[in-house]
Amino acid sequence: MIGLILGTSEGKKIVSLLNEFTDDIFISTATHYGGQLLEKYKYKKLNTRPLDLEGIIKVIEDNEINILVDASHPYALEVTENAMEACRVCNIEYIRYERPSVSSKYKEYEKLIEVEEYEDIYEKLKNVEGNILNTTGSRNLKKILNLNLTNRIIHRVLPSLKVMNECFKAGIDIEDVIAIKGPISYELNCSFIREYNAKVIMMKDSGVQGGTEEKLKAAVDLGIYAVIIKRKTIKYDNVFCNEEDIVFHVKENI
Incomplete structure (x- = not known):
């Protein structure tokens, strides 16, 4: 078998x-x-x-x-x-x-930030002002919240009852949650970035099928920071x- x-x-x-x-x-x-x-x-x-x-x-x-x-x-x-x-x-x-992987195609982008661990994000963003769009998934909510960044962070997660409960138990305000099933198109990524006036988008390198390319294109075209948690x-x-x-x-x- x-x-x-x-x-x-x-x-x-x-x-x-x-x-x-x-x-x-x-x-x-x-x-x-x-x-x-x-x-x-x-x-x-x-x-x-x-x-x-x-x-x-x-x-x-x-x-x-x-x-x-x-x-x-x-x-x-x-x-x-x-x-x-x-x-x-x-x-x-x-x-x-x-x-x-798709991140290698964007190595020359001056606002591309790659980190090995979530804990490394704080040092990279501690002096960056503005809102952050987090698209790393609900399983990583605590890792992002534990960074204690002063920025407003908007979390894009799956629209399931379980995930919603996890968000609210973590103390995330409802206005800081976008519940939508991915992958998300380039146009919609741009819309979310503009709507929430995001200056940073966090992501994993989940490949073309995971929508990483569309996130990176949106970040480049709108001139915001793209933080990628690298694969092991x-x-x-x-x-x-x-x-x-x-x-x-x-x-x-x-």
Whole structure:
């Protein structure tokens, strides 16, 4: 059986391409919503809850998975590390699907700020005046709030009840929340920046599919600071940046 850990929009295309020759697939997503997005595709089993290391090992063993494709989000570092270790323990092939980075195209932009950790943001922005548009996601709200920046920060997050509750529990005012499902177009990014008079936009390098390009273009064209939390570097034995290539490899090796 083929195992898939999916956390990006490209997961649907990977499953669709695999379905051209098999449905002997186990799929794991971190949320019920992620599973709902795959309802029209063919697979044998679907898990819609987060798996730790022991959970991934059990899934591999119980379903006799012999090849595992990790297409989790570029910033889901713990998931990837657990998947790699589980494959090592179970002695099966691990394959990584990695979204290509887009930030390198904007290296020459004078207001581009890249940081390794969220804690590094304070030193970069402590003397920058004006509002900040935070698009790093609800899971990182505390990291942003703990910076104790004096700037007004507007948080763009998913429009779910769970996320809204997280925002309000964190003490974020309702006027500082934009609830909308991404990815967001270039035009809408520009509109949000203008509407909130943002002088900084914070983001992760989530690739073209994650809307990073549209954010960077908007920042450049409107002349504001773009803060990017860089990806962690992981060494992979098998890594692909194209859905067709990874499915071809799977087909040739199952």
